[in-house]
Amino acid sequence: MAEDLIIDKTQSKAEKYETVIPQIESLVRYENDVVANMSNIAAALKETFDFLWVGFYTVKGEELVLGPFQGPVACTRIKKGKGVCGTSWQNASTILVEDVEAFPGHIACSSASKSEIVVPVIHNKQVVHILDVDSATLSDFDATDQEYLEILVQKIGKFI
Numbered sequence: 338m339a340e341d342l343i344i345d346k347t348q349s350k351a352e353k354y355e356t357v358i359p360q361i362e363s364l365v366r367y368e369n370d371v372v373a374n375m376s377n378i379a380a381a382l383k384e385t386f387d388f389l390w391v392g393f394y395t396v397k398g399e400e401l402v403l404g405p406f407q408g409p410v411a412c413t414r415i416k417k418g419k420g421v422c423g424t425s426w427q428n429a430s431t432i433l434v435e436d437v438e439a440f441p442g443h444i445a446c447s448s449a450s451k452s453e454i455v456v457p458v459i460h461n462k463q464v465v466h467i468l469d470v471d472s473a474t475l476s477d478f479d480a481t482d483q484e485y486l487e488i489l490v491q492k493i494g495k496f497i
């Protein structure tokens with residue numbers, strides 16, 4: 338079965354999210370393997386938006402451990418409360434960082450990363466994964482990304 342994404346690069350950011358989110362839902366809905374689903378979610382977001390890095394960290398004990406991702410190699414373990422990801426985990430809320438150098442304790446996995454958004458995936462009130470998206474452009478993320486990535490995570494949360 339062909340799994341090509343339909344992407345229209347001329348669309349606005351919001352339109353791209355409106356186009357890709359249903360396609361991501363279709364990709365994960367009938368698959369119960371968490372790694373397979375996280376892999377396709379990361380790939381679909383990377384392909385649609387050309388972000389620098391898109392991927393997941395999974396809560397394992399007191400650490401986040403690197404999961405499926407697309408982009409440059411990344412740090413494998415992040416402690417609770419550390420960096421943007423560990424802080425998002427601790428607060429169980431999204432963190433939008435316009436300039437990573439201005440975020441105290443930011444963990445620079447790639448020197449090319451300039452801005453970042455991190456959205457927790459919550460099951461039964463517990464954070465189980467972190468969706469992390471990095472851009473090579475300053476202030477690349479705004480309320481539109483936050484709104485749609487939170488919608489995405491709500492829709493696909495039960496499949497990862």
Ligand code: SME
Pocket residue numbers: 390411412415419420421422423442443444445446447450453469471
């Ligand atoms: N910048 C993140 C670390 C993960 S990488 O960006 C992939 C942080 O500060 O938690």
